[in-house]
Amino acid sequence: MSGPPRRRLPRGLAGAVAVTALLALYVYQIAGRGVAMLREGSPLLVGIGLGVLVIPLLVIGLVAVEFRLAARVQRMADALAAAGELPVDDLPRSPGGRIDRAAADAAFEARRAELDGSPQSWQAWYHLAFAYDAAGDRKRARAALRKASALFTPPVAN
Template sequence: MSEPRSTRRRTGLVAAVALTALLAIYVWLVALRAVQLVATGTTVGIVLGAALLVAPLLVIALIAREWLLALDVQRMADELAAAGELPVDDLPRSPSGRVDRTAARAAFGPHRDRVEADPGEWRSWYHLAFAYDAAGDRARARAALRTASRLHRGKDAPGDLP
């Protein structure tokens, strides 16, 4: 028996928050050590400390970017659910639960055609992202979700297919 969707969503959120908190502690410790190195006043300490300060800033920016994307993807999913337009995963699977790649590729075409017909529609990009994911192309799925998010927020013009 499958657990309810709200329970899975809550479990995923708790895990994401916990991992983000652990990462925040790690970033804080690295930044603390970097400041201590800079405070030594030696050339090597200052250079190493400055280099170490860049890493936490980069991590913070990347984590913030991922959280913002996750929040917007959830808002898009909620809108699609309210309209009865959420992607349905009805692809055939092997006994181990893996999606049949041939069926996934065949189901991919209509989503790609929808995006090509109206590249400014975020809903089409959202569905394309899940078609890419079913076909096993995670990088393109993420790129399509980012495009859907930009369009959903009203920013940026649509790009080429990922």
């Protein structure tokens, strides 16, 4: 007798949690120094202490934004996998593992044409993000994933 299939944890989750735990330790230490400066009472130290306390707030905010994006990207990947539309990394590679540049450019052009025909499709933006990644343009890949995430509407569970 078996129940519903167990959902597998994403591959990079353990590493992300470990790095986040180390970052939390760093934030704790920085916040402690900031509070100590505030308690000192000297106007200069209070000003520096307030400035130091901004750092942990920024770090917490940035980490939260990245985890939210990662969760949405995973939901998009799950939706594409269920529809049989998940991108496949089948580009030819050199013996050293580098993607063949001409093949990456050709794949990119196909994905760009798909997006031109359907600019409001989160699926097209998702596929374009992976084409950018294969072409080595990580900055544009992340921007395309953010656009896909903004357009994505999660399927309603029954």
